[in-house]
Every structure is written in C-alpha cells, then in structure tokens.
Amino acid sequence: MLKVFLAEDEFVVREGIKNNIDWSAHGYNFCGEAGDGELAYSMIRKEMPDIVITDIKMPFMDGLTLSRMIKAEFPEIEIILLTGYEDFEYAKEAIKIGVASYLSKPISGDSLLKEIGVVARRIEERKQEQEIARKYREDMKERTELERQDFFQSLVTGDRTLPYLLEKGKELSVDLSALCYNIVILKVWSLKHEADEFSGSVLKVQEGIADIAAKHGAEIFELNLEGNAILFKGDGEVAVADNIKSCIEELKQLFSEYPNIRYFGGVGQSVERITDIPTSFEWASRAFAHQYLSSDSDFLFGSEEGLHSQKENVILSEIDPRHIDRRLVKEFLRRGEPSEVEFFLDEFLEGMGKNAIRSTMLRQYISMDIYFCVADFIENDLGLSRADTQARIPAAELLADEKNTYDYLVDLISTALDLRQENSKGRYRDVVSQVMAYIDAHYSEEELSLNTLAAHVNFSPNHLSAVFRQATGQTFIKYLTDYRLDKAKELLLTTSKKSNEIGMLVGYKDPHYFSYLFKKTQGMTTTQYRAGSAGEGTE
Secondary structure (H helix, E strand, C coil), rough: CCCEEECCCCCHHHHHHHHHHHCCCCCEEEEEECHHHHHHHHHHHHHHHCEEEECCCCCCCCHHHHHHHHHHHHHCCCCEEEEEECCCHHHHHHHHHCEEEECCCCCCCHHHHHHHHHHHHHHHHHHHHHHHHHHHHCCCHHHHHHHHHHHHHHHHHHCCCCCHHHHHHHHCCCCCCCCCCEEEEEEECCCCCCCHHCCCCCHHHHHHEEEEEEEECCCEEECCEEEEEEEEEEECHHHHHHHHHHHHHHHHHHHHCCCEEEEEEEEEEECCCCCHHHHHHHHHHHHHHHHHHHHCCCEEECCHHHHHHCCCCHHHHCCCCHCCCHHHHHHHHCCCHHHHHHHHHHHHHHHHHCCCHHHHHHHHHHHHHHHHHHHHHHHHHHHCCHHCCCCCCCCCCCCCCHHHHHHHHHHHHHHHHHHHHHHHHHHHHHCCCCHHHHHHHHHHCCCCCCCHHHHHCCCCCCCHHHHHHHHCCCCCHHHHHHHHHHHHHHHHHHHCCHHHHHHHHHHCCCCCHHHHHHHHHHHCHHHHHHHHHHHHHHH
C-alpha cells in the first residue's frame, strides 16, 4: 500500500482532501499532514511516503523549496504540486525540480485520485523495474564473484594500473582507500574422507570466516578452489597488525569448535601503497607454503628473516636430514596449487639448510628423491601406468648447477600438478553430469540455484562453481539461464502458449522478469522472436 503525505497551509482544504477521500479503499495509506513546508519536511523524513501532495504557497517554507529539498534527499518520492496561481514560471520550476504533476486549485477528490493513480502506476512500474534489476544482479552473483577473483589477481600480480584498480574496485564495491595494507592467505579442509570435504562443518566454517573478515572491515576473496585471501586495510602498520591479530584470535576460536577441521594461514607484511600489495601477497604466500612442511594447524608470518639467502661455502652440518622427507613432497602434490610450486620448493630446500642445493652430491640426491616421489604419486595416486608416467614427466639427468636443479624441480612438480588437474577433471566429470541431469529434471522450478545443486552433490557453492566452470567452460548461472531460455524458445516456436505461461514452464514465475531476461540475453522480445522465426520458416 503506497503512503501519501499532504502539506497544505489552508486548514479547510487540508481537511477536505484528508477526509473526503477513502484512502484505504483506493489502496493508499494516508500517513501524515502538515500546515507548512518546514514542519512537513521533518515529518516526511520520518514517514518516508511514496507520494507527497503539497501546496506551492505555504508559510516558513514554500512548496517549491520543499519539493527541491525532498528530491535532493529522496529522489524516488513523487510530488504532486497544488497551486491557485496560473503562473507559467511556477510550472517551469516544478518541471525542473522533477515534480510529477502540477495541478490547479480548486481540485475535486476524484480528479486528485485520478492524478494520484497515474503517479502510483509510475511508482509501481519503477519498483518493478528495480526488483527485476535486483533479481538479475542476484542471479549474476556468481559472475560477480568471478570478477572479484580476477580483480584480486590483478591486485596481487601488479599487471594493472592504479587508476584501473581504483575504478574496478569501486565497481565491485571494494574500498581500497587506506594508508596501509596486508594480506592473509587461509585454507581450511576436513580431516575426514574426501567425500565429506565440503559438507557440514567446512561450509559452516567458511561462512564463519566470511563473517569474521567482514566484522574486521577486511575484504575476502576466493583463492583457487578452497582457499581465501583476506585483504586488511587500516590507518597504519600498527592498526593493521592489531586488526589481524584480533581477527586470527577469533578465527582460532571458530576453528576450535570443529575438531575435524585443519587450517593453515600465511600472513604477509604490511605495505603502504596499493601498488605494493603484490609484495605483501608474496610474503603471505611464502609463509603459507609451510603448510606442506608441517602437520599442525597454524598461522605463520612472512618476514625477511624467512628469505632464502646463500653463503659462499656449503656447510653440510647446516643440513637437517629430517627435512629430506618424501611425505612433505607428497602432501604438496596432493593439495598444492601451481602458483605455490616455487614458494613450496624454496621453503622445502631451505628447511634442509640454506646451502644444501649447492652441494653436487645432495643436489643429485634431492632431485632423484623428488623424481621418484613424483613418479610414485602419478602411478599410485593418479593411477597412470609406469610407461605413461615415464613419458609424461621430465627425466632426472645430471644437473650442472643450483639454477639448473631448481628449474628442473619446478618443472617436475608442475608437471605432476598438471596431471593431477587432468585427473581431477575426470573425477569431477561425474559430479558435473549429476548437476546437468538435475538441471534437466528441475529447470522448471524457480527455486533451482547454485546452492540447491551444491547441497545435492555435497559441495560448497563456490567449489561447485569452480568445478562446473572448469568442466564446461562457463558459469553455472549462464548454463542454467541458457538452458531455460533454449527451452523457452522451443516452446515459442512449437506452441501457441503466451509468453507468461512459457516463462512459468521454464522456471520464471515473474513474467516481467522473464521478458526482461529474454530481451537482455536474446536481443529481442519473445513476440519478435516468435514472429521472426515464423517469417524465416515461410521464406
């Protein structure tokens, strides 16, 4: 029910308008009245009516001034201006302000109701358009998340200019205004069987992480399939450090409530410039790489002391043989990401001693050991034959120097991760097939969504989105929208059903939204599509 407010200084006129119209019977709520513009303005700010009826000539504040102030603060409120003057200048000023209607007094109740009806229809149409646009944005939320991921990659790789980052951030509602920045990389996973990885507790933890990050004014981004990157901002290094410390304490409290959850976080170093955020991310990534070298849940802080540095001579006593451990490599092969290979390798080698790789004997030993570890992973974890394994991974040859060894190991591990990704596509193929079959069976249900399907296949929505995109090359919502509209086009060509009936049959109960979506995606209305296709058939 639309709310109507009346501002009129003549008591008799005001009482006549208020009492001689049965407002509720006509679908309106008469929410208030005032005898002058100044009092009316205060009451309007409180009542927030949809329509304001105001006289032009009033004490303390006239109707034009009131209208100007209302439109400046509440542009969606519609105004009907009443006047006993036939001065064209008033009308011109009213139009300039954005007044919906300019009426001469005296005016009958029926005439006023008729004019209010015109304005009310305009308001309803606008609200309907806004609701359609809101629903479309909600439907396209998955695409927005992808845009956020791309934006974060630009932020941490330094491949975009500062003006671009600021403009894109504003477009995605990411506020980058601050004096200091730092990044935390965080991943959580279940210690249970892989099938339970994205059920129950992990989903609740992911929701909790998002809530805690928001509470601390941080921006959270999806990172790869399972992890998050959290961007902290503040007025200085101390403020950011304190905020991160407080956030970590709350996160640890959250994780303690789920004994089957393991977590690991890498904290970067604070930087003062947006263009230096890649440096903070690098420190966080180096700290994060330690997750594969430890069996404990923890947050580690990147620091300059953690940088790999070489001495002139190899000191074998510095080498810790406990770190020459295949299990650490195997753990990385199972869960690591291609972007983490060099960070992991740096930390793995440094764990054995800062100069271990300079020893020819140890260099050969390490290379062969990692080679056999990779071969074992590919054969036993991924199920490739020995012949396929030998054909796919680079052979361990005599390695001339540290750089040659390092590059070989990066290539070797990266190849294994590529093979794992190929293998995972095969494993996820069944999941994607389930999703497509579910869409085929339920596309006519308006409630069908990414969340619905994620629950059906026991994945988190973000993980399912990434898997679906990886397997099909398009987002879930685009696939669903295209599927529904293809069905709609079939019905338009093969039946005489009305557009709104077809919309309901393909999952869109709101006929206005269906029409909006069809025209936005197909470039024409349903009527034009039906007529155009019919014309093509007669040629």
